[in-house]
Amino acid sequence: MILITYDVSTTDSEGRRRLSRVAKTCVDYGQRVQNSVFECILDATQFRRLKYELEEIIDKDQDSLRFYNLGDNYKKKIEHIGAKSTYDMESPLIL
């Protein structure tokens, strides 16, 4: 599982547009677990494509993306406290 976190500067309308495009792109690849955090089950090709798409969207001087490779046994590495997102982590991904 690849965890994706991002910071997009939203001080202007261009930034807000980038933020919306980043989120929309990530939704296509995985599950939103927090506002700027996605968990994605990806093979190497899908991961490369997602990175490429996100790199095309962000402003590298202002925004940042981080990717964490949690491996296959990711479930036992995650702890959640508080409000649950309504997304179902077990639902199949259509890519």
Add this chain to the structure above:
Amino acid sequence: MILITYDVSTTDSEGRRRLSRVAKTCVDYGQRVQNSVFECILDATQFRRLKYELEEIIDKDQDSLRFYNLGDNYKKKIEHIGAKSTYDMESPLIL
């Protein structure tokens, strides 16, 4: 390394106060790498204490915390694209 991500509802001033307190608490335990993302080198006791402190701050109906255990070999599991935070990941933690 424990990765901490959080969503705190900031629709009211109480929420903004919680957000600020969560961030302030995390700063004591690790490195801020994005706005709501911290990387912390913690032993089991420190991790328990941090979780306890954060649980005391958040509103569990509105806010959420996620903890990801990246293990010891975390450096090769992380990829960063874009703007760099100014925090030095190698600096010692004083706990």
